[in-house]
Amino acid sequence: MKEIRLMKGNEAIAEGVIRAGCDGYFGYPITPQSEVLEYLMATATEQRTGMVTLQAESEIASIHMVYGGAAAGKRVMTSSSSPGISLMQEGISFMAGTELPCLLLNVVRGGPGLGTIQPSQSDYFQSVKGGGHGDYKMIVLAPASVQEMYDFAKLGFELAFKHRIQVMVLSDGAIGQMMEKVELDDAVPRWSDEEIVKLHPWATTGKTPDRERNIITSLDLNPVKQEIINQNLQKKFRHIEETEVRFEEFMCDDAEYLFVAYGSSARVCQKAVAIGREKGIKVGLLRPITLFPFPSKELARLAKQVKGMQAIEMSAGQMVEDVRLAVNGAVPVEHYGRLGGIIPAPDEVLHVLEQNFIHS
Amino acid sequence: MNDILTREEIIAPENIVYERTCLLTDCALSYCPGCGHGTAHRLIMETIEEMNIQSETIGVAPVGCSVLAYEFMDIDMQQAAHGRAPAVATGIKRLYPNKFVFTYQGDGDLAAIGTGETLHTCNRGENIAIFFVNNGIYGMTGGQMAPTTLPGMKTATSPFGRDTASMGYPLKITELVAQLPGTFYVTRQSVHTPANVRKTKKAIEKAFEYQKLNRGLCFVEIVSNCNSGWKMTPQESNDWMEANMFPTYPLGDIKLPKL
Numbered sequence: 018m019k020e021i022r023l024m025k026g027n028e029a030i031a032e033g034v035i036r037a038g039c040d041g042y043f044g045y046p047i048t049p050q051s052e053v054l055e056y057l058m059a060t061a062t063e064q065r066t067g068m069v070t071l072q073a074e075s076e077i078a079s080i081h082m083v084y085g086g087a088a089a090g091k092r093v094m095t096s097s098s099s100p101g102i103s104l105m106q107e108g109i110s111f112m113a114g115t116e117l118p119c120l121l122l123n124v125v126r127g128g129p130g131l132g133t134i135q136p137s138q139s140d141y142f143q144s145v146k147g148g149g150h151g152d153y154k155m156i157v158l159a160p161a162s163v164q165e166m167y168d169f170a171k172l173g174f175e176l177a178f179k180h181r182i183q184v185m186v187l188s189d190g191a192i193g194q195m196m197e198k199v200e201l202d203d204a205v206p207r208w209s210d211e212e213i214v215k216l217h218p219w220a221t222t223g224k225t226p227d228r229e230r231n232i233i234t235s236l237d238l239n240p241v242k243q244e245i246i247n248q249n250l251q252k253k254f255r256h257i258e259e260t261e262v263r264f265e266e267f268m269c270d271d272a273e274y275l276f277v278a279y280g281s282s283a284r285v286c287q288k289a290v291a292i293g294r295e296k297g298i299k300v301g302l303l304r305p306i307t308l309f310p311f312p313s314k315e316l317a318r319l320a321k322q323v324k325g326m327q328a329i330e331m332s333a334g335q336m337v338e339d340v341r342l343a344v345n346g347a348v349p350v351e352h353y354g355r356l357g358g359i360i361p362a363p364d365e366v367l368h369v370l371e372q373n374f375i376h377s
Numbered sequence: 378m379n380d381i382l383t384r385e386e387i388i389a390p391e392n393i394v395y396e397r398t399c400l401l402t403d404c405a406l407s408y409c410p411g412c413g414h415g416t417a418h419r420l421i422m423e424t425i426e427e428m429n430i431q432s433e434t435i436g437v438a439p440v441g442c443s444v445l446a447y448e449f450m451d452i453d454m455q456q457a458a459h460g461r462a463p464a465v466a467t468g469i470k471r472l473y474p475n476k477f478v479f480t481y482q483g484d485g486d487l488a489a490i491g492t493g494e495t496l497h498t499c500n501r502g503e504n505i506a507i508f509f510v511n512n513g514i515y516g517m518t519g520g521q522m523a524p525t526t527l528p529g530m531k532t533a534t535s536p537f538g539r540d541t542a543s544m545g546y547p548l549k550i551t552e553l554v555a556q557l558p559g560t561f562y563v564t565r566q567s568v569h570t571p572a573n574v575r576k577t578k579k580a581i582e583k584a585f586e587y588q589k590l591n592r593g594l595c596f597v598e599i600v601s602n603c604n605s606g607w608k609m610t611p612q613e614s615n616d617w618m619e620a621n622m623f624p625t626y627p628l629g630d631i632k633l634p635k636l
């Protein structure tokens with residue numbers, strides 16, 4: 018029998034990282050995700066698994082502590098919400114340049130600026146297109162339930178080390194704060210220092226006589242070499258696009274109209290599909306689980322089947338750009354979004370779809 | 378004159394009295410001739426060699442002239458973003474409490490953009506060493522004003538001299554961190570004369586030795602020259618440093634550990 022608990026999304030991911038063998042969490046409080054740090058502190062991770070939990074003086078310090086730990090081969094993470102994630106962009110870019118694995122959590126709130134503490138999806142561009150400087154991508158996972166907040170801790174670390182890349186869990190204030198049942202699995206043990214030396218020969222663990230020194234740097238002043246470094250990074254991103262796409266389909270088999278939505282918006286759309294089907298409308302939902310890599314091929318395939326796609330986002334229209342790129346004009350793609358922390362209602366989004374494609 | 382050795386005699390194995398530490402690589406130093414950075418590097422690497430802790434040491438390089446420190450130091454190293462070395466070192470040390478961790482930073486890196494990280498890392502009493510090379514200027518970017526630039530000192534961004542009324546005062550960050558309970562040993566040294574080199578070496582040794590005690594952060598400032606940035610010959614820059622830098626940044630121990 019699996020252990021089942023009623024948990025908040027933020028608590029679930031905190032429990033998830035402990036059980037995923039995380040070595041260190043470095044973070045700074047911000048609503049609506051402070052429960053992550055609070056949960057880790059209350060759980061006394063150091064006694065439980067030896068995991069270090071440290072409240073840093075800022076998000077800038079947090080991400081650079083993550084850099085230091087990751088460069089030494091440890092499973093490390095930080096979490097924040099939008100304004101804090103903006104501050105971390107320097108460090109994320111440095112981790113991209115040095116190909117360091119880590120887990121990042123953004124429990125998105127509405128912006129710009131201090132904005133609101135209510136849920137939003139307005140950080141899609143920042144997460145998916147590369148929020149810091151330079152040409153880079155992170156793997157971005159979009160949970161739509163508390164269970165997925167838990168599951169993506171382990172999955173996130175696996176992907177991060179498999180590809181030596183930063184994995185961001187792009188959640189929002191609703192998923193972070195709501196409570197649902199979570200099925201917990203057995204804990205993965207933390208790596209011993211000896212295992213780290215074997216598993217990650219690139220890590221700065223101290224130069225031993227049997228190897229050259231390890232250097233973690235994103236600097237190469239020679240443009241020819243720097244171009245090669247960048248080309249290799251791009252190769253890795255293309256490989257991830259080929260191998261790591263994840264999505265979920267709901268009533269797509271015979272769909273004539275398609276909602277495309279992730280995270281909280283996907284939950285709203287799932288309900289809207291159910292209402293639509295009762296009314297006799299053949300509507301389905303494609304929910305991207307990875308936002309990078311984006312399920313472009315699947316959308317292109319569905320574009321041959323449906324008459325129109327309705328993107329729903331709690332933003333002014335960010336993911337919709339990727340939907341349009343995938344569909345490449347084959348069918349009309351419309352956007353509908355609510356801003357500033359408002360979550361749209363199922364009948365509201367269904368009405369929009371009907372207006373755009375059926376009664377137009 | 379025949380008691381002066383020829384070049385061949387000097388490099389003959391039987392006449393060698395001093396060798397470069399094996400922990401400095403063969404890579405030619407990128408520093409201007411006369412610059413203090415090279416000596417500071419040597420002293421740190423000599424100490425690591427003598428303590429036999431190469432395999433347990435992780436260094437963090439800054440952004441500044443010493444950004445390429447990892448090219449010269451034969452140990453595992455990480456290159457940190459500008460000013461963030463103390464946070465990076467915190468991340469390493471918290472996860473490897475038994476390893477030796479140090480940062481090597483200039484004054485722009487440590488006392489301007491990285492002030493927050495410096496103060497909080499010291500305040501948490503992280504068991505690391507910080508080696509702080511203070512040359513009163515931004516060397517790498519071409520001699521702009523640093524937080525440590527002296528009043529009246531001319532730099533690329535204070536061409537008429539640092540005007541304290543509009544540009545503030547030299548930041549004595551070493552005295553500041555000495556106030557924090559988290560620091561264990563705080564000292565200010567220089568590497569411009571053999572006697573000072575010996576004192577700095579002692580300070581670096583202590584900074585590594587004390588790290589084993591887990592009693593807090595060791596902070597070693599090295600007041601140094603930037604002959605290029607100051608637009609002087611190496612000798613002029615050392616004389617100028619003695620006459621002008623030392624009155625503001627007096628050498629000596631600032632906080633001695635209570636052992």
Ligand SMILES: Cc1ncc(C[n+]2csc(CCOP(=O)(O)OP(=O)(O)O)c2C)c(N)n1
Pocket residue numbers: 440441442443459482483484485486487512514515516517518523603
């Ligand atoms: C975020 C960021 N801002 C600015 C720079 C440009 N920059 C490189 S080195 C440097 C100053 C370094 O001065 P200092 O720390 O005093 O070291 P020195 O070169 O004198 O040894 C600056 C401003 C940078 N690399 N990154």
Ligand code: SF4
Pocket residue numbers: 407408409411412413414442512516517602603604605606
């Ligand atoms: S610019 Fe100044 S600090 Fe940099 S290497 Fe030259 S003398 Fe040294």
